[in-house]
Amino acid sequence: MGKVLQKGWRPFLVLVLFFIIWELCTKIFAIPGWLLPAPSQVWLEAIYGWSHYTGHIFSTVQLIIIGFTVGSSIGVLVAVGLHLVPFLRQAFYPLLIVTQNIPIIVLAPLLVIWFGFGMLPKIMVISLVCFFPITISLLDGFRQADRDLNHYMLMAGATKQQIFWKLEWPNALPSLFSGLKISATYSVMGAVISEWLGASKGIGVFMTLASSSFRTDRVFVAILFIVTLSLLFFLVIVLLENMVIKWKSGKEGDNIESP
Amino acid sequence: MSHLKIEHIEKSYGERSVLKDVSFSVQEGEFVSLLGPSGSGKSTLFRIIGGMTAPLSGAVYLEGEDITGKRGSISYTPQSPSLMPWRTTLQNVLLGQEIVGKKDEEKARDMLERAGLKGYEQAYPHELSGGMKQRASFIRSILSPQSLILLDEPFSALDEFTRLDMQQWLLSIWSEYKRSILFVTHNIEEAIFLSDRIIVLSDRPATVVKEFNIPFDRPRREDLLLTEEFLHWKKLIYQEMRVLNE
Numbered sequence: 001m002g003k004v005l006q007k008g009w010r011p012f013l014v015l016v017l018f019f020i021i022w023e024l025c026t027k028i029f030a031i032p033g034w035l036l037p038a039p040s041q042v043w044l045e046a047i048y049g050w051s052h053y054t055g056h057i058f059s060t061v062q063l064i065i066i067g068f069t070v071g072s073s074i075g076v077l078v079a080v081g082l083h084l085v086p087f088l089r090q091a092f093y094p095l096l097i098v099t100q101n102i103p104i105i106v107l108a109p110l111l112v113i114w115f116g117f118g119m120l121p122k123i124m125v126i127s128l129v130c131f132f133p134i135t136i137s138l139l140d141g142f143r144q145a146d147r148d149l150n151h152y153m154l155m156a157g158a159t160k161q162q163i164f165w166k167l168e169w170p171n172a173l174p175s176l177f178s179g180l181k182i183s184a185t186y187s188v189m190g191a192v193i194s195e196w197l198g199a200s201k202g203i204g205v206f207m208t209l210a211s212s213s214f215r216t217d218r219v220f221v222a223i224l225f226i227v228t229l230s231l232l233f234f235l236v237i238v239l240l241e242n243m244v245i246k247w248k249s250g251k252e253g254d255n256i257e258s259p
Numbered sequence: 260m261s262h263l264k265i266e267h268i269e270k271s272y273g274e275r276s277v278l279k280d281v282s283f284s285v286q287e288g289e290f291v292s293l294l295g296p297s298g299s300g301k302s303t304l305f306r307i308i309g310g311m312t313a314p315l316s317g318a319v320y321l322e323g324e325d326i327t328g329k330r331g332s333i334s335y336t337p338q339s340p341s342l343m344p345w346r347t348t349l350q351n352v353l354l355g356q357e358i359v360g361k362k363d364e365e366k367a368r369d370m371l372e373r374a375g376l377k378g379y380e381q382a383y384p385h386e387l388s389g390g391m392k393q394r395a396s397f398i399r400s401i402l403s404p405q406s407l408i409l410l411d412e413p414f415s416a417l418d419e420f421t422r423l424d425m426q427q428w429l430l431s432i433w434s435e436y437k438r439s440i441l442f443v444t445h446n447i448e449e450a451i452f453l454s455d456r457i458i459v460l461s462d463r464p465a466t467v468v469k470e471f472n473i474p475f476d477r478p479r480r481e482d483l484l485l486t487e488e489f490l491h492w493k494k495l496i497y498q499e500m501r502v503l504n505e
């Protein structure tokens with residue numbers, strides 16, 4: 001925790017400065033609140049309206065967790081499948097990229113038409129944005145397994161299964177976590193977008209309501225929540241990573257090098 | 260019957276012939292070095308013995324059995340120590356046994372202790388020095404059930420002092436465990452100091468040009484390197500190699 005504080009003060013300072021300038025600008029130029037509320041206004045709204053927001057936040061968090069879990073599981077399964085079966089890789093790898101080229105904003109309403117307003121289309125949207133970074137980074141991790149080690153294991157008579165579990169899978173774990181970090185942030189976005197399309201609760205719903213009634217301060221509160229949630233999810237993944245990956249070198253050295 | 264027998268191996272990559280009629284053998288418990296110019300095909304030969312690539316023609320016999328293109332019969336120690344960064348030293352040296360089936364942790368701990376790695380059983384490779392990694396990597400081979408060990412330039416990345424230590428250590432372990440070792444090196448001194456026999460390969464396409472039986476008694480000690488006779492051997496082999504390079 002001390003390390004976070006030590007390194008975190010610089011960006012924190014920049015943020016504080018940014019908010020001060022923003023606050024001053026709204027005062028000096030007398031910008032109306034519906035156009036751009038001052039940070040203090042946003043802050044007050046967040047605190048006083050808290051009880052009003054908890055239901056929305058809870059519903060979004062739930063959606064994110066389910067969507068992220070489903071999406072990353074699919075991501076891992078797809079990566080393993082594509083890696084182990086060369087035919088599948090040749091057939092599906094290019095198509096994988098196509099899935100990311102369809103704008104989610106266009107696809108999401110279609111999913112609602114097909115699957116209704118329930119959980120399913122929302123989870124599909126989140127999964128769709130989540131699985132890709134994980135699949136790509138895992139595939140890279142599998143492929144980048146050390147060649148000498150691969151030769152060593154093959155010559156010692158290792159089976160394909162042993163090579164996968166003892167070499168390729170652990171080798172891909174750091175990449176998996178890079179993918180998970182990206183997906184964790186994407187999943188928050190995905191959840192909000194999916195809620196825009198139609199839901200009774202959630203930060204996305206609350207955001208559309210706020211902006212259509214010109215409660216710009218509430219829009220900013222929503223943004224604040226989204227950013228906080230993204231950071232929290234990111235942090236959870238980093239903590240998990242530190243628990244799982246104990247062998248990363250350079251951690252000690254980094255501290256010595258940076259003053 | 261010789262432990263390993265290589266018969267008339269030919270190999271080429273596309274147009275380029277790499278190995279040409281390579282034949283030699285390694286006796287049970289013998290330490291044999293392959294000495295050859297860079298790029299002559301020594302690693303390729305190892306890959307053929309290990310069953311990773313098939314030769315165009317020729318055969319590899321291990322204890323009389325044809326193992327051409329078959330894997331699992333030898334233990335290979337690559338040029339880089341190639342320890343798994345996510346495994347502790349102990350887990351790393353047990354890898355060879357794990358692949359085949361049964362683990363003997365007791366023996367592994369014992370070997371690590373005698374390799375000067377006591378207290379490092381639970382350390383990860385990034386916490387070890389280059390020499391320690393090499394020792395761990397070699398212990399992994401010794402602990403493997405395979406009786407033939409292939410070493411591909413294991414000491415080339417080490418400094419002179421560490422290299423000498425490692426050579427001595429390798430000899431002491433080898434004399435105790437009596438595995439057959441096939442050792443690749445560029446270094447003439449290293450080959451003479453370690454081997455019972457040196458096989459000199461020509462430049463590409465590689466063939467066996469000469470074999471030297473090194474008569475020095477064992478156990479060999481460091482001061483051997485400074486004796487008149489050692490220099491004599493060095494000169495002899497050096498001349499042989501120079502002819503090749505011209």
Ligand SMILES: Nc1ncnc2c1ncn2[C@@H]1O[C@H](COP(=O)(O)OP(=O)(O)OP(=O)(O)O)[C@@H](O)[C@H]1O
Pocket residue numbers: 272277295296297298299300301302303304463
């Ligand atoms: N997979 C491959 N495809 C094509 N050519 C190859 C392949 N592997 C090796 N070669 C070629 O075969 C020759 C011998 O390579 P090899 O790695 O066996 O040499 P080496 O004797 O081990 O060299 P060094 O001492 O530098 O390690 C080289 O010219 C190399 O370019």
Ligand SMILES: [Mg+2]
Pocket residue numbers: 301302303411
């Ligand atoms: Mg080589």
